[in-house]
Amino acid sequence: MTLLTLDRVTVRRGARAVVEAVSLTVGEGEFIGLIGPNGAGKTTLMRAALGLLPHEGRSSLALMPARARARTVAFLPQGREIAWPVSVADLVALGRAPWGHADPADPAVAWALRRLGIEGFAARPATELSGGEQARALIARALAQETPLLIADEPGAGLDPEAQIRMMTIFAALADEGRAVVASVHDLGLAARHCTRLLLMDCGRLVADGPPREVLTAARLAATFGIRAHLSEGPDGLIFQPLAVIR
Template identity: 60%
Template sequence: MMLLSLRDLSVTRRSRKVVQGISLDITPGEFIGLIGPNGAGKTSLLRAALGLLAHEGHSSLAMLPPGRRARMAAFLPQGRQIAWPVTVERLVALGRIPHGAAPGDAAAIDRAITALGLDEMRHRPATQLSGGEQARALIARAMAQETPLLVADEPIAGLDPAAQIAAMRVFAARAAAGGAVIASLHDLGLAARHCSRLILLDRGRIVAEGPPAEVLTPDHIGRVFGISAHFADTAQGPVFQPLDLLPARAP
């Protein structure tokens, strides 16, 4: 079963192609880390794949009617604005809107709140939470949608280390349970440890794709990020260590 299929997807913004001819498929069981430097095109790629940004080429999700698309894929954008002082529970419940009044709504809300460690906060106004707590509540809202695919744009940015690891474990568990997650990430160490596949993007193009050990090579990291790095697949799991800056590459 294909959850997302992209063929020759391109995005042009201000007369410049920021995504160039991307083709990829996502199937159940995958936790995909979309990595690359700032400005590589990660956000544009995710938004275009969802049909939220004008594009050329084909996206299987963008072709779906809005209601069906919302039951197929949940989207967690970078922006974390919570405009109204609703409780955490009510905020998370918004993720159930695509399903109408479904019998499983309460259970799905409870699962998401528990998974993100928000049980003690469920009756507090979400606007009174810290920035990191609000981020977790918004992840829970997307998780409560319980769609086959979760698309997340920098979901762990701003979280403390423990919360980052916990969120990555939640995403990996969703994939292990038969769903799929694609998330843009900047922490390459966490991406190496938790993702089943990495897609390295630079200047709108895929530079490398595959298991972490095949993507996080010194050559790829040096060319794309301009740093030297070490990757080791140890008995305790993958370890990725940035070492130092390399001389600036040519534009």
Template identity: 70%
Template sequence: MSLLSLTGLTVLRGSCPVVDRVSLTIAPGECVGLLGPNGAGKTSLLRGALGLLPHQGASSLSVLAPAARARAAAFLPQGREIAWPVSVETLVALGRSAHGAADPDHPAVTRALERMGLAGFRNRRATELSGGEQARALIARVLAQETPLLLADEPVAGLDPEAQIRTMQVFADLAAEGRGVLVSLHDLGLAARHCTRLVLIHRGQLVADGTPREVLTEARLADVFGIRGYHAETPDGPVFQPLGVVR
């Protein structure tokens, strides 16, 4: 069973392919890290897969009607602005719109708030939260959607270390529960530690797809990111640390 299937997905900017014939699948139980340097095409791939950008090739999500797509996949974009001074629980409850009414008392809202450590904030105005707290509230909103697949574009950017680790653990837990996660990341250490699989794209093309150890090789780190790094297996799990630049 596949929660997302891309076949030759291509997204153009003018005549330039920013995503170039990418094929991949996401299955239940996978937490997949989408890696690549700035400008590699990660955001365009996520948006193209959802049908939010014109594309060539095939995506199993983009062919769905909007309502069916909203029940099949939740999407967390990079933008973190909360424009309306609604309560946190009201904001998070918007994730339930895909299933009908946005009910703040729905158990999924409570579960999402608890997972993101926001249970004590549910009656606060979302616009009065700190930037990191607002980011966690927006993650809770997509969690409340409770879809089989979650796509997240740089969800841990700007979060403090504890919130980054907790967020990635939530995504790993979702995969362990049988759901699928595709998460765009720049932190290779978090990706290596929490993702079951990594997909590496460079200049719009898929260049590696496999376990963290298979993807984060010395040659690829140098060719794609221009860095060298340290990778070890420890009693606490895999550890990866960038060490320096090579060019």
């Protein structure tokens, strides 16, 4: 089943297109890594797909009524400020709001806390957590929403290696369970290891779309990121290691 369709989505700032004519589909069972250098248009594309930015072209999500969209897709933005000292359980329970309630006793809340390994923080004020712990709590809130599609903008930022691997493993498991995840990822090693598909953006355009081994070619890495890297197959999957800057 297709969960997201973009048809020539374009976002302009003045006369300049910062996202230009991007078309793609996202289906059940996919864990898609959205990759590209800073300024490539990744965040803008995500926000346009969600109907949060004016755009040309068509996004199937943006066309939905707000309630239906909230029950179809959970969004984890880059900004992670927690303004009020609510408990972590109450924070995560906000993910249940599209379903008509935000009860910290909801089984979906306990499930999300366990998956992120923060069930021990449930009663603590969220504002007293470290930055990395707050990031995990917000990921748990998105999981508690229990939508078929999750869109996450740099969800690994600020997380230590254990938490990053845990997060990517959870996203891959969600895809295995039949949901879909689209996440912008700067760590190409994590993307190569865990994602089923990569979307490579550069200068607002989608320049490659396919399995990690097909997208992370030497020519594309040189042209898009200006780097040389090692890519090989290991016992746990693809191994990607940046080696040198070449421009």
